[in-house]
Amino acid sequence: MREPKVHVGILSETKIEFIFPDTYRVNEEEVSGKQLVLFDNGKILWKNNRYDELLFESLREETDSFELLDVTIGINFHWERKENQRFHGALKFIVEDEKITGINVIHVEDYLTSVISSEMSATASLELLKAHAVISRSWLLYQLKVESGKWKVAMQHNNAANSQLNKDSQLSTFNFQLIKWYDREDHMHFDVCADDHCQRYQGITRASTEMVEQAIQATRGQVLTSENKICDARFSKCCGGAFEEFQYCWEDVKHPYLVKQRDSKKATFLPDLRIHSEAEKWIRTSPDAFCNTKEKRMLSQVLNNYDQETTDFYRWKVEYTQEELAKLIFQRSGIDYGQVIDLIPIERGTSARISKLKIIGTKKTLIIGKELEIRRTLSPSHLYSSAFVVDKTEVKNGIPGKFILTGAGWGHGVGLCQIGAAVMGEQGYAYDEILLHYYIGAAIEKLY
Numbered sequence: 001m002r003e004p005k006v007h008v009g010i011l012s013e014t015k016i017e018f019i020f021p022d023t024y025r026v027n028e029e030e031v032s033g034k035q036l037v038l039f040d041n042g043k044i045l046w047k048n049n050r051y052d053e054l055l056f057e058s059l060r061e062e063t064d065s066f067e068l069l070d071v072t073i074g075i076n077f078h079w080e081r082k083e084n085q086r087f088h089g090a091l092k093f094i095v096e097d098e099k100i101t102g103i104n105v106i107h108v109e110d111y112l113t114s115v116i117s118s119e120m121s122a123t124a125s126l127e128l129l130k131a132h133a134v135i136s137r138s139w140l141l142y143q144l145k146v147e148s149g150k151w152k153v154a155m156q157h158n159n160a161a162n163s164q165l166n167k168d169s170q171l172s173t174f175n176f177q178l179i180k181w182y183d184r185e186d187h188m189h190f191d192v193c194a195d196d197h198c199q200r201y202q203g204i205t206r207a208s209t210e211m212v213e214q215a216i217q218a219t220r221g222q223v224l225t226s227e228n229k230i231c232d233a234r235f236s237k238c239c240g241g242a243f244e245e246f247q248y249c250w251e252d253v254k255h256p257y258l259v260k261q262r263d264s265k266k267a268t269f270l271p272d273l274r275i276h277s278e279a280e281k282w283i284r285t286s287p288d289a290f291c292n293t294k295e296k297r298m299l300s301q302v303l304n305n306y307d308q309e310t311t312d313f314y315r316w317k318v319e320y321t322q323e324e325l326a327k328l329i330f331q332r333s334g335i336d337y338g339q340v341i342d343l344i345p346i347e348r349g350t351s352a353r354i355s356k357l358k359i360i361g362t363k364k365t366l367i368i369g370k371e372l373e374i375r376r377t378l379s380p381s382h383l384y385s386s387a388f389v390v391d392k393t394e395v396k397n398g399i400p401g402k403f404i405l406t407g408a409g410w411g412h413g414v415g416l417c418q419i420g421a422a423v424m425g426e427q428g429y430a431y432d433e434i435l436l437h438y439y440i441g442a443a444i445e446k447l448y
């Protein structure tokens, strides 16, 4: 197959300003310089004409670029701000929800170069970057639903789920259970957005690093596959020593390459962490694992500048007073449990992450899940992970005064563990060894 192109949704506004420093072509016409489109009565108003859609194409794809003004980045984050951004490729405008959406149409490999340059730290090793290139490409082509010869993406599960229920979350409320999971919602009119929802993309606003370009070229067209399908290559910051399995975090489907294993090649024995006593021993100790590191040099390869201060995530602790916890759970869930009597793990996955947690309150008792719902409910932002054990202290009349959560890992723990992969790269493992350690039994194949 040939290298596909990706449609990236960059911004959605009622007024968009942009600049063509070079000549671009639209409807047989050549344009350059500063331009403006306005949303007007369901249409795109440009130079006194109304359009349903506009496509500006560059004359020289390799070198030409355009600039979008006032693009909001970091939406809903504390560092949200506007900046001008530059892009290679074509610029497309469509009408969506009473606004104009600006879309960048770009070759897959160029998109990946930009995404990995802005996502990964400049200190990352080449093998780590190559591993990430293959993961990002797999994720992207999975989104593009690439089909070519024997290549088919397994979308049937998603489609079935979408038609039944909500697009991004699944919910079942029976027997006093509130079990939800959140998966990425698909975009209707483009493939991926430029935000963290998909992968952060800033075009060529910042120069791509030479190492990233090298990593992309070295792995051009390569994706992870299993059973003749592109893998759903999930990854998270730190598994906590053992891999979680897909079905404990999302839909109840078992992927053969997203299965339990110790994140180590020295110590391969993995206790059954679904058993509470085993999980307790695991979390309260610090077993050998690739991601068992506090070395800033390692962490800085994976964590971007915004969260580099943190070093305690292989094992971590969070403390709440009764008042703090009761208030927090009420604010986060909208459910009034009264005072919190206990937090009891009902079900754990293969990494000791809790997938069902019973919250016992003086007013209400409910089982919640899966891992992300638990992490959202028990923290003002997100708890590092749902792999934790609970200690209650200062108990008076059956009501604990204090809750101490001792936990392991950061994120869902399914698939590649970014910190572990960084350490493997430093220890001299090649990118394919890293990938096949985390995606068990998968293959790396070149699509183009």
Ligand SMILES: [Zn+2]
Pocket (backbone or CB within 6 Å): 187, 192, 193, 194, 195, 197, 198, 199
């Ligand atoms: Zn998105």
Ligand SMILES: [Zn+2]
Pocket (backbone or CB within 6 Å): 238, 239, 240, 241, 242, 263, 289, 290, 291, 292, 417, 419, 420
């Ligand atoms: Zn790990």
